[in-house]
Amino acid sequence: MKNEVMEERVQEDERKRMEIIHKTKRSSVDDRYNPVSGGGAHRMSQLRESFIREMTRLAITHKAINLSQGFPDFDPPREVIEAAHQALDAGGNQYTITWGVPALRQAIAAKMNKWYNLAFDPDEHITVTCGVTEAILATMMSNVNPGDEVIIIEPFHEGYLPAVIFAGGTPRFVPLDSPGYTLDLDKLRAAFNERTRIILINTPHNPTGHVFTRNELEGIAKLCIEFNVIAVTDEIYEHILYDDHRHLPIAAIPGMADRTVTISGFGKTFALTGWRLGYACALNPLSLGIRTVHDFTTICAPAPLQAACTAALNLPDAYYEQLRSDYAARRTVIMSILSKAGLVAEPPEGSYYVMADFSQWDFDGDDHSFARWLPAHLGVAVVPGSVFYGTKGMGKKTVRFAFAKKMETLIAAGERLCGEAG
Numbered sequence: 474m475k476n477e478v479m480e481e482r483v484q485e486d487e488r489k490r491m492e493i494i495h496k497t498k499r500s501s502v503d504d505r506y507n508p509v510s511g512g513g514a515h516r517m518s519q520l521r522e523s524f525i526r527e528m529t530r531l532a533i534t535h536k537a538i539n540l541s542q543g544f545p546d547f548d549p550p551r552e553v554i555e556a557a558h559q560a561l562d563a564g565g566n567q568y569t570i571t572w573g574v575p576a577l578r579q580a581i582a583a584k585m586n587k588w589y590n591l592a593f594d595p596d597e598h599i600t601v602t603c604g605v606t607e608a609i610l611a612t613m614m615s616n617v618n619p620g621d622e623v624i625i626i627e628p629f630h631e632g633y634l635p636a637v638i639f640a641g642g643t644p645r646f647v648p649l650d651s652p653g654y655t656l657d658l659d660k661l662r663a664a665f666n667e668r669t670r671i672i673l674i675n676t677p678h679n680p681t682g683h684v685f686t687r688n689e690l691e692g693i694a695k696l697c698i699e700f701n702v703i704a705v706t707d708e709i710y711e712h713i714l715y716d717d718h719r720h721l722p723i724a725a726i727p728g729m730a731d732r733t734v735t736i737s738g739f740g741k742t743f744a745l746t747g748w749r750l751g752y753a754c755a756l757n758p759l760s761l762g763i764r765t766v767h768d769f770t771t772i773c774a775p776a777p778l779q780a781a782c783t784a785a786l787n788l789p790d791a792y793y794e795q796l797r798s799d800y801a802a803r804r805t806v807i808m809s810i811l812s813k814a815g816l817v818a819e820p821p822e823g824s825y826y827v828m829a830d831f832s833q834w835d836f837d838g839d840d841h842s843f844a845r846w847l848p849a850h851l852g853v854a855v856v857p858g859s860v861f862y863g864t865k866g867m868g869k870k871t872v873r874f875a876f877a878k879k880m881e882t883l884i885a886a887g888e889r890l891c892g893e894a895g
């Protein structure tokens with residue numbers, strides 16, 4: 474589609490969305506979750522479309538460099554693309570076994586064993602899903618009853634709250650503290666009670682880059698065991714780590730194996746977010762519940778892409794070493810750009826995001842107005858910080874930068890933000 478046509482469509486789309494928001498505004502509901510009400514399901518009054526993906530549309534409108542949504546602007550490994558082509562040609566184009574093709578489940582089991590010493594039976598404990606998003610939703614749908622509380626550590630990825638709400642649960646937010654975005658275990662303890670059903674953890678963390686320490690994970694585990702709570706862990710950035718940070722799945726902590734759902738995906742590690750491939754690893758009965766929801770929501774993940782992701786898991790260790798060193802170089806560049814631009818940020822320990830404070834800029838407005846102003850005036854798109862919080866008023870002076878980009882993209886963004894090469 475030509476750029477101008479695309480732009481017109483995006484603008485029209487945005488105009489219509491704003492019209493709906495205005496028509497349905499109800500003062501009793503928090504603005505962020507307000508746009509759809511009226512005749513729809515009650516749960517919709519607590520939800521709105523993704524801000525992150527809205528920022529991508531805004532980037533297209535303004536032809537801005539898109540550092541908002543977390544996807545790479547480079548290709549997956551060549552071997553993986555070729556494996557997808559081969560799978561298409563080889564006739565693997567029909568439904569697969571609903572839990573995923575056996576070779577992929579076996580490769581996931583082998584990977585969990587090799588990297589983390591975790592034992593999962595591919596026949597029973599692994600479910601291949603349409604992305605991490607589906608795996609989280611299936612876990613919530615199969616474990617949460619109305620009135621159950623789900624602890625979400627904030628800031629958090631935008632997809633978590635809808636998953637809890639779809640399942641009829643009540644979110645309970647516990648903050649990461651600055652500096653360092655660390656978890657205060659006393660604050661966490663205060664959030665646990667007899668209604669707590671699940672705690673949702675994400676390490677390495679989006680949007681802060683925090684990698685949960687052994688001490689933090691052991692603290693969470695202790696509470697899960699004491700209160701009989703399930704840990705659901707989103708480890709989608711498990712291979713994107715900086716310096717000497719190491720990834721530790723909470724399932725590996727003693728006492729946690731049978732009360733943890735370990736979720737990860739292929740999108741970030743192999744730069745194929747549009748393929749929609751993820752997986753959930755859990756012992757029974759947790760696995761059974763996830764499989765049942767998955768069975769009746771998406772049936773199976775895309776068949777030829779499952780074959781290609783099997784090839785991805787067979788890449789040598791050198792792939793992961795290169796991944797880390799490439800991301801380390803990108804992190805150095807983005808941190809230098811932010812510092813030159815007067816945007817204050819702590820370097821991430823993992824993942825490919827950085828939260829930056831724009832208080833030093835002569836800008837009279839909050840994170841939302843800043844994130845709308847930036848692509849329009851400087852040609853760089855970001856995400857408003859407050860969309861990652863459930864507690865009102867948080868993140869109002871921050872925006873999130875995603876730096877899974879080619880070096881030239883980051884340097885071009887640096888020129889726009891600083892007026893010189895980043």
Ligand SMILES: Cc1ncc(COP(=O)(O)O)c(C=O)c1O
Nearest residue numbers: 543604605606630679738740751
């Ligand atoms: C922490 C986290 N979880 C889940 C997702 C979505 O994963 P998927 O695309 O596999 O559904 C993202 C995407 O940015 C993410 O950052």
